[in-house]
Amino acid sequence: MNSLKSAVILFLLCLATAARSEDGSCLWLRGEMPTDITLQIDSTMPDDDGYRINGRTVTARTQMGLLYGRYALLRGEQGESHPFYRLRILNHWDNLDGSIERGYAGASIFWDNSSLDAQLIQRYAEACASIGINGTVLNNVNASPKMLTRKYIKKVKEIADILRPWGIKVYLSVNFGSPKALGELKTADPLDPQVRQWWQKKAEEIYAVIPDFGGFLVKANSEGQPGPFDYGRTHADGANMLADALKPHGGIVMWRSFVYGAKHQGEDRVKQAVSEFAELDGQFRDNVILQSKNGPLDFQPREPYAPIFDHMTKTAQMAELQITQEYLGQSKHLVYLAPMWKEFFSFVSPERLVGIAGVANIGLDTNWCGHHFSQANWYAFGRLAWNPMLSSEQIAEEWLTQTFGNDSNSQLSIINSQLLDVMLRSREACVDYMMPLGLHHIFKFDHHMGPDPGGFKANYPIEWCPVYYHRANKDSIGVDRSSTGTGATTQYREPYRSQYDNIDTCPEQYLLWFHRVPWTRRLSSGRTVWEELQYHYNRGVEEVDSFAVIWQEAKPFIDKQRWQEVEERMEFQQKDARLWRDVCLDYFGSFLK
Ligand code: GCW
Numbered sequence: 211m212n213s214l215k216s217a218v219i220l221f222l223l224c225l226a227t228a229a230r231s232e233d234g235s236c237l238w239l240r241g242e243m244p245t246d247i248t249l250q251i252d253s254t255m256p257d258d259d260g261y262r263i264n265g266r267t268v269t270a271r272t273q274m275g276l277l278y279g280r281y282a283l284l285r286g287e288q289g290e291s292h293p294f295y296r297l298r299i300l301n302h303w304d305n306l307d308g309s310i311e312r313g314y315a316g317a318s319i320f321w322d323n324s325s326l327d328a329q330l331i332q333r334y335a336e337a338c339a340s341i342g343i344n345g346t347v348l349n350n351v352n353a354s355p356k357m358l359t360r361k362y363i364k365k366v367k368e369i370a371d372i373l374r375p376w377g378i379k380v381y382l383s384v385n386f387g388s389p390k391a392l393g394e395l396k397t398a399d400p401l402d403p404q405v406r407q408w409w410q411k412k413a414e415e416i417y418a419v420i421p422d423f424g425g426f427l428v429k430a431n432s433e434g435q436p437g438p439f440d441y442g443r444t445h446a447d448g449a450n451m452l453a454d455a456l457k458p459h460g461g462i463v464m465w466r467s468f469v470y471g472a473k474h475q476g477e478d479r480v481k482q483a484v485s486e487f488a489e490l491d492g493q494f495r496d497n498v499i500l501q502s503k504n505g506p507l508d509f510q511p512r513e514p515y516a517p518i519f520d521h522m523t524k525t526a527q528m529a530e531l532q533i534t535q536e537y538l539g540q541s542k543h544l545v546y547l548a549p550m551w552k553e554f555f556s557f558v559s560p561e562r563l564v565g566i567a568g569v570a571n572i573g574l575d576t577n578w579c580g581h582h583f584s585q586a587n588w589y590a591f592g593r594l595a596w597n598p599m600l601s602s603e604q605i606a607e608e609w610l611t612q613t614f615g616n617d618s619n620s621q622l623s624i625i626n627s628q629l630l631d632v633m634l635r636s637r638e639a640c641v642d643y644m645m646p647l648g649l650h651h652i653f654k655f656d657h658h659m660g661p662d663p664g665g666f667k668a669n670y671p672i673e674w675c676p677v678y679y680h681r682a683n684k685d686s687i688g689v690d691r692s693s694t695g696t697g698a699t700t701q702y703r704e705p706y707r708s709q710y711d712n713i714d715t716c717p718e719q720y721l722l723w724f725h726r727v728p729w730t731r732r733l734s735s736g737r738t739v740w741e742e743l744q745y746h747y748n749r750g751v752e753e754v755d756s757f758a759v760i761w762q763e764a765k766p767f768i769d770k771q772r773w774q775e776v777e778e779r780m781e782f783q784q785k786d787a788r789l790w791r792d793v794c795l796d797y798f799g800s801f802l803k
Contacts, residue, residue: 237337237578237585238612241284249276259344259377260292274344274377281340285608291597297499297528297565298595299345299381299464300338301427302572306357311350312534314541315573315580320348320369328372334572335376341592345379347567351429351466353383355391358412367419374422381424381464386448387436388412399441400451409455417459425461426452427501427567432469439472445486446493453495464528464567465494467502467518471671478689478696479673480506483518492524499526501567504554506698509537509569510650511641512550514710514720515557517701526564529554533587534571538640540659541571541580543783544757544776545640546633548590548602557706560598568595582776585613586633606633614768625764632757639757641719643750643787645794647743648688648723651679652794660786661793680722684801686729687739688722699724718742729802740802747791754780754787 248267255262255271261279262269265288268279282291303311308322319330338346348369349357356362370380389395389408399405416423430437430448438448449465456463467483474485483506494500500522505513509532519527531551538545568591571579579585586609593605610626610633644661645652652663653676665676672678680687691698692711699711709715713725718733729740737745758780765773 238589238609239281239284239337239340241612243280243284247280247283249280251276256292258292258296259342260290262290263288274339277339277377278342284340285612293342293344293596294560294598295563295565295595297345297462297567298343298592299347299424299528299565299567300343300533300570300572300591301347301351301383301530301567302570303350303352303534304348305350305352306354306362310573311352312532312536312569313571313573314534315571315578315584316575317573319572319574321365326365326368326372328368330574331369331372332376334578335373335378337578337588338378338592339376341589342596343592344377345381345424346373346570347381347383347427347464349383351383351427352433352435353385353429355385355388357382358384358388359392360415363416363419366416370420370423379422379424380420381427382416383427383429384452385436386428386430386438387440391436397441398436400438400443400447401441406451406454409452413455413459413461417461421459423459423461425456425463425497427464427466428452429466429468431472432466433471437472444490444493445469446490449498450493450495453497457495457497461497463495463498464501465498466530467500468508468530470673478691478698480691481696481698481701483516484521484701487518488521490525491522494525496526499528499564501528501530503530503532504551504558507650511538511545511637511644512553512648512719513650514702514706514723515554517703519558519562520703521701527562528565528567529558529563530567530569531591532569533591534569535584535587536658537653538637538644539783539786541584542659542779543636543640543786544581544583544632544780545636546583546590546602546606547587547637548594548605549634549637551590551594552602555594555598566591566595566598577772577775581779582613582772583633585609603630603634606630622767625767628760629764632760635753636757639750639753639787641750642746642753643790646746646750647718647739648720649680650723652676661790663794663797681726682798682801686726687798687801688726689724690726691724695726740798743798744795747795751784751787751791754784758784 246266250269252269253271259272259274259278261275263279263283268276270276270279304318304321306321308317310318319334366380387398389405390398395404395408429435431439438444449463452463467487469486470479470482474482477485502516502518506516507513535541535545571584571588589609590605593600607630610629615622652661654660654662655665662676681689693700699707702710710724716724727739731739733742761780
């Protein structure tokens with residue numbers, strides 16, 4: 211009875227928060243919650259936060275289940291649903307000074323020097339809870355050691371207290387070198403007893419104020435971050451040390467496999483994660499989860515799946531997806547990412563993973579994500595973490611109806627179905643106008659916005675230079691990653707290994723990723739590689755132009771401000787797509803003159 215009472219209180223709290231969202235900024239939660247909902251607890255239901263909806267009655271085993279069920283009712287669900295993953299976590303790359311690495315929607319909602327905006331964080335929590343997100347890493351994986359000082363732990367506790375009623379656990383990214391960097395010890399060697407003790411004490415300090423703290427996320431020996439290699443130790447030594455410190459409190463370690471340029475420097479960058487981690491499979495504690503990006507390089511508009519997922523058969527694994535559009539137009543382009551994530555799941559079965567992490571696209575902007583349609587990516591991430599079997603189409607449909615309305619106005623539903631079409635085509639359009647046929651990483655340096663296929667800087671690591679990723683000359687283009695080239699194809703399981711290895715069977719969408727191909731080679735269309743590149747770049751531009759036409763047609767049905775804000779970005783996207791096409795075709799074409 212008690213739990214039912216608190217569920218009702220939580221429910222009323224939700225209504226109050228939802229009411230604050232009428233300025234339109236609270237995303238998909240604009241719909242009116244029916245007032246005659248019955249909530250009931252049923253302890254015989256499966257042991258998770260799932261729910262059953264029958265008419266207006268929501269039944270669940272837990273209070274969180276009731277909360278999730280209520281939002282499911284709002285989006286029109288009926289029947290029973292259970293979370294596929296236990297870990298559905300956002301990763302914020304937020305720095306303590308309030309800036310956000312790869313953030314395109316304003317400053318951090320968590321960090322700066324002023325006091326916390328509790329109301330804002332509560333609205334964030336509601337939006338997350340409404341799609342089932344149940345964890346959040348509050349700071350950048352390039353973590354400041356200061357995160358673990360008393361001052362910041364106190365702030366984390368305040369945030370955790372606000373998020374808790376929404377079923378959201380907090381986690382922290384930690385800097386592996388913290389004990390040394392904070393000047394408390396002379397070393398951060400994971401096998402040093404004093405270091406181990408330092409981390410145990412730190413865990414105790416955190417759990418004393420946040421008893422349900424989730425655990426640590428770690429980027430180690432990657433892009434200049436400290437790690438166990440600094441002391442001649444392995445990733446397993448490092449991860450296990452932290453796991454041991456967290457274990458008595460029920461915490462986990464999410465250890466990232468995004469590494470290059472350290473132990474296997476000089477090797478093809480896309481191979482290095484497997485080279486570094488495969489031999490450690492079986493050596494990690496049971497509260498360590500290896501967290502890997504969906505592709506082997508770095509969140510490109512299209513990558514083949516990361517073969518590390520095939521190699522770690524004894525280690526728990528999570529996928530890291532990037533919601534923030536670092537390489538996909540940075541909240542200036544309309545690109546709906548669910549099709550890209552579903553593509554990943556078509557290679558890596560959801561069952562192989564214990565959870566999903568999404569690099570957040572959330573900031574202080576009134577619309578949270580910079581581009582109104584970027585909200586759909588936050589939404590889609592949550593929905594897929596709850597149920598990776600949902601289709602991109604269903605998720606987009608839900609989001610559109612909740613965001614732009616679902617009244618019986620038939621004109622609106624026609625517009626919504628056109629917008630649905632735009633969303634579903636948008637990722638392929640982006641691949642076409644940025645880097646078709648398996649091209650990758652030809653972005654401008656550092657900020658990654660816009661094309662720079664000829665980019666080369668002698669004082670930069672070669673893996674940061676665009677020319678390293680296509681190696682075009684007057685005869686050919688692409689990187690030979692076959693078994694007779696860098697050997698990246700040999701890291702794949704069959705049938706992909708053979709398929710990708712052979713230039714005749716390699717899917718054309720990965721052609722220049724895995725193979726070095728003469729410009730004159732004919733592809734399945736009958737066009738040469740050079741003609742095919744031109745075809746894709748032009749098609750991408752045409753697609754965006756057609757999106758812009760549909761957006762014009764939508765004008766009468768969308769509120770003025772939102773229409774205008776999307777329109778401005780759409781115009782930018784049209785220009786940027788042309789820029790991509792023109793710069794890339796000029797550059798690659800110059801080899802053929
Ligand atoms: O490629 C890089 C991004 C970095 C990011 C890194 C990572 C947080 O450009 O900004 O750092 O990936 O995922 O660690």
